[in-house]
Amino acid sequence: MSEPVIRYELIKEEKHTGARLGKLHTPHGTFDTPMYMPVGTLATVKGLSPEELKEMGAQVVLSNTYHLWLRPGDDLVAEAGGLHKFMNWDQGILTDSGGFQVFSLSDIRRIEEEGVHFRNHLNGSKLFLTPEKAIHIENNLGADMIMSFDECPPFYETHDYVEKSINRTTRWAERGLKAHQRPHDQALFGILQGAGYKDLRLQHARDMISLDFPGYSIGGLSVGESKEEMNEVLEYLTPVMPKDKPRYLMGVGSPDALIDGAIRGVDMFDCVLATRIARNGTTMTSTGRLVVKNAKYARDFRPLDEHCNCYTCRNYSRAYLRHLFKADEMFGLRLASIHNVHFLLNLMKQVRENIMNDSLLEFKEDFFERYGYNKENARAF
Structure with a gap:
């Protein structure tokens, strides 16, 4: 029997939680889990170079099938030799199926058994995406890990609708498996849906x-439900997932959710949060959220975070970053993005260390206290 294209190796289970330390073996390297994957929607993590990402410890990046299909086109990426060569990234890449974007970006859509009719959000043209087409695009893009085409129903959708939706998603998954042309070098993940219904999730x-x-990927979370509801789903779902395969929680990446997800046995996370909020001047620090554009930082010559060793914190002050943002200088967006991505990558490194030491709950308690999550009406980031 041939070696699987990716392999999850369980190193250790934390004594007091469901957290697990592992290694993910892929065609482009072996990576430590649990991990945070920076998001490079259009084959670039906004504002950051591949070299900078490597320097700060990024292992796998995520790119978006829907967006790359529309621009520059999956055929062009294939002609370039695949995403790894196209974007000059020689480590892991994961692509989503495009399903979430079809359902979230397009106001006009029609779902049928064959696939989904919708409009291109760039120019309004009519498009039709099927499970087979999604897999074909992902085969062209050439990522190490690719996602099955699915529907992501709203968390509070009716039970009847969600039941029909998950059954259709299962049929789409079967079609995607049959259409997959590169099982030897691309691992196709199945996506678990079910909204907020325990019976349907299971x-x-x-x-x-x-x-x-x-x-396996856990979809349909971080879509408007409460933190408590998300954690409840993870608590009953991860124990029934295979121990010898990676578990990926899609679109989740606030600091509290990374820690809570790891505690419940999740191995992989992604989210655009780090770079998106950075572009608005919001940064994550060991003592909580810091909006560097605020006037109180005009003469603050300390780094963003005195406990951070990222490039930004080693070299620049809050006052300088505030100046860059107020002057609409691009360098400010880059420096804030470097810091935020580094912060989440370093957070997951600390999570891994605390799993090894069986001290993850103590780490969570200390981190939540310092970050401000224990305060009433605390923000997620």
């Missing part, structure tokens, strides 16, 4: 696990 997990994907 049913869909059973159905998808029976298809024996090399990895």
Whole structure:
């Protein structure tokens, strides 16, 4: 029997939680889990070079199938030799299926058994995406890990609708598996849906696990539900997921959610949060959220975070960053983005260390206290 294209190696389970330390073996390297994956929607993590990402410890980056299909086109990326060569990134890449964007960006869409009709959000042209087409695009893009085409129903959708939706997503997953042309060098993950319904979440997990994907993604979370509701889903869902395969929580990346997800046995996370809020002058620090554009930092010559060793904090002050933002200088966006991405990568490094030491709950308590999560009406970032 041939070696699987990716392999999850369980190193250690934390004594007091469901957290697990592992290694993910892929065609482009072996990576430590749990991990945060910076998002490079259009084959670039906004404002950061591949060299900078490597220097700060990034292992896998995520790119978006829907956006790359529309611009520059998956055929062009294939002609360039695939995403790794196109974007000059020789480590891991994961692409989503495009399903979430179809359902979130397009106001005009029609779902049928064959696929989804919708309008291109760039120019309004009519498009049709099927499970087979999504896999074909992802095969062209050439990422190490690719996602099955799915529907992401709203968390509070009716039980009847969600039941129909997950059954259709399972049928789409079967079609995607048959259409997958590169199982030898691309691992196709199945996506588990079910909105906020425990019975449907568990049913869909059973159905998808029976298809024996090399990895599984948890979809339909961080879409407007409360933190408590998300954690509740993870608490009953991860224990039924295979221990010998990676577990990926899609679109989740605030500091509290990374820690809470790891505690509940999640291995992989992604989110655009780090660079998106950086472009508005919002940064994450060991003592909480810091909006560097605020007037009180005009003469503050300390780094963003005195406990951070990122490039930004080693070299620049809050006052300088505030000046750059007030002057609309691009360098300010870059420096804030470098800091935020480094912050989340370093946070996951600390999570891994505390899993090894069986001290993750103590780490969470200390981090939440310092960051301000224990305060009433605390923000997520």
